[in-house]
Amino acid sequence: MSKPTEADSAYLHSLMIMHDATMPTEEKAKRLLGIYKQSNRLAYLVFEYLFRTKPHLAWENFDSSKSHLLVDVLWQVQKKDLDLDIIAKNGYLRELYTARGDVDLVTNSTIFEFDVLIHLKNKANATLAFEYICNDCKQIFPFGFNRCSNCHALESSIVEFSLTKDYHRDFSEENNSFQ
DSSP: OOOOOHHHHHHHHHHHHHTOTTSOHHHHHHHHHHHHHHHOOOHHHHHHHHHHHOHHHHHHTOOGGGTTTTHHHHHHSOGGGOOHHHHHHOHHHHHHHHHHTSOOOOSOOSSHHHHHHHHHTTSSSEEEEEEEEETTTOOEESSOOSBOTTTOOBSOEEEEEEEEEOHHHHHHHSOOOOO
């Protein structure tokens, strides 16, 4: 059996940390950040965990050059957890969160989907849908991944997004009682 590579080792160590039931969330976040900073790998794994559990810490350590890799994670960050100072300094984030309707910092975008949502200004039930493509085997998945379940490649996920109907908005705006 061959020795594990540095990427495999960092990945497995990160999974062990994330699934350790005895370790406090704060300690998990610090250790995951340490692995990310040391290896400069696993951005999706680490920041997906941080934005879900410790959004303030995620923003403090956020590398804006990874924004396009984390677009789905950033799209799901709750409005109360947004760091408006960081968003205002980054063109991609300004476009993303203006498209989502949280801020009004730009009037258009070079990204078609963002541009359409910016111009709709929440007047239509539209949002972004995400799919994930393995850059190695080109398999398409409906969920994000850190290791491709088809070819087992690490960090090969490419996030693609498209416009779709916002079914959650319809559900919350309608009277859904059975009376």
